[in-house]
Amino acid sequence: MNAIDGTDRHIKQEDAPPPSLLSIVLDTNPHAWAHLSSTLPLHACISALLVFINAHLASGNANEVAVIASHTHKAAWLYPTPKGNRPTHSTSNGAIDIDGEEAGRSGIQDNPNKYRPFAMVETDILKNLEKLLAETKETHLSSTPTTLIGGALSLALSYISKSTILASPLDLSTAENPLSSLADSETSHTARVPLTSRILIVSVSGDLANQYIPVMNSIFAAQRKRIPIDILKLAGDTVLLQQASDATGGVYVKPERPEGLLQYLMMAFLPDATARRSLVMPSAGGVDFRAACFCHRKVVDVGYVCSICLSIFCEPNLPDNLCLTCGSYLSLRNAITPAPALIAKKKKKKKKIGGGTDSATPGGTPAGGGTPMHS
Structure with missing residues (x-):
């Protein structure tokens, strides 16, 4: 056709940014949230996170989200729900919204006032979080006061790796050696560009030194895959999370007023890796490398x-x-x-050239000011 009418036709490529996968690791340690009950209770944090997740999903039609709870005795999925444990969205008592009120007896399918993807994420997160808290016993709380952040990071990295493969699959059937082709694609960072991923850790626990080895292994894996780890430290202070943010090029924010959680989420953590190239992101300042x-x-x-x-x-x-x-x-x-x-030796007296003796100063220089002589 170009030769017939003399015009140049080119296939228009899509200039939209690549889809973004946001993996949120939520610290659900009851010990730490009990100290924040006066300023930022857990239900207020969940409400702000749901608004933040909706804003992330609304930024692009292909954006994805994953939420993992880092609890005292295990790391559990909040969204997406595993197939075997997927809760039903329609219950006899009606779905529970953020404020604890009934959202309707027929579930989210018949609610015309809420965007369906937002309602699905909200329902799954609330149902799974309620199930996790209901299964927590006193023995789990008394065994350890900290949270299993290492296991949650491992789950987030595994989900990101799987989503990256599904977003840009390889045609292994045409390759001579499919396993070597898959290994080459994993080592090269330019083979899988269509999906940008990042991890956001909302932490309230203080001491994580007992998980130093698994957390550092996760940091090195994220650094190799070029996955930034963002840290929102609501309470306490830990060395590992500062090092995780600094090593992977993420954002570390410790707000002075935790009650303004939604503002910190929208202003500091909503831009993905593509948008951060044109923005000046906040930094943690000094990093503790102990x-x-x-x-x-x-x-x-x-x-x-x-x-x-x-x-x-x-x-x-x-x-x-x-x-x-x-x-x-x-x-x-x-x-x-x-x-x-070391035993200091006594210094011998030095003789003057004129024949007299003169005692040396403690520094080894004669009183006359000349150069000391060594016998």
Whole structure:
């Protein structure tokens, strides 16, 4: 056709930004939320998160979202619900909305005042969160005061990896070696561009040093896949989450007033990786790069490092001087036994050239001001 009418026709390519996958890790530790009940209760945080999720989904028709609860004894999916545990949207008592009121006896299918994708996300999150809190027993709360953030990060990274493969599948049937083609696509960062992913952690727990190893492994995996980890620290302070945000190029925000949660979410965390290239994002300022020891799981300033596996220990009193990680023998006697003190020698008197004697100053320079002579 170009040769007939003399015009140039080109296929118009889509200039829209790529779809964005937002994975939210919500800290549901009851111990930490009990301290925030006066300023920001859990139901207010859920309400703000639902508005934020709706804004993310409204930014693009192909945008996706995943919500994972980091609880005291396990990490559970809030959305999307696994097929075996998918709750029914229509109940005899009616669906429960944000304020705890009935939304209708027929469920979200017959509600004309709510956009269906928003209603599905809201219903699944509320139902699964209610089920998670109902299954939590006193033994779960008394066993540990912290949250399983490492398991939630592993679930988020696995879901992102699976969604990336589904968004841009490879034609492995035409390849000579399908497994090698899949491995090459995973190592190259330019093979799978159509889906941009990021992780948002809403944390309220303070000490996460007991999960130093799994969290650091997740940080390294996200850094390799170029997945930014954003941190919204509502309470407490932890070293690991600062390092996660700094290592992956994410955003770290610790609001002074947690009751303004929705404003922080919309202003700081709504832009995806594509939009952040044109914006100046907030930074955490100084980052604490201290590590946690592998023996007692506590943050240390000075420690002992294994020369084989680089494990960190806070004290040299290891059983049989063996590394707890790799089992290598560590020579820590020099660290335990102090070095012998140096004995200062007395300085001899120096003779003057004229034949007289003159005592030397403590610094080794004669009183006359000349250069000291050494016998």
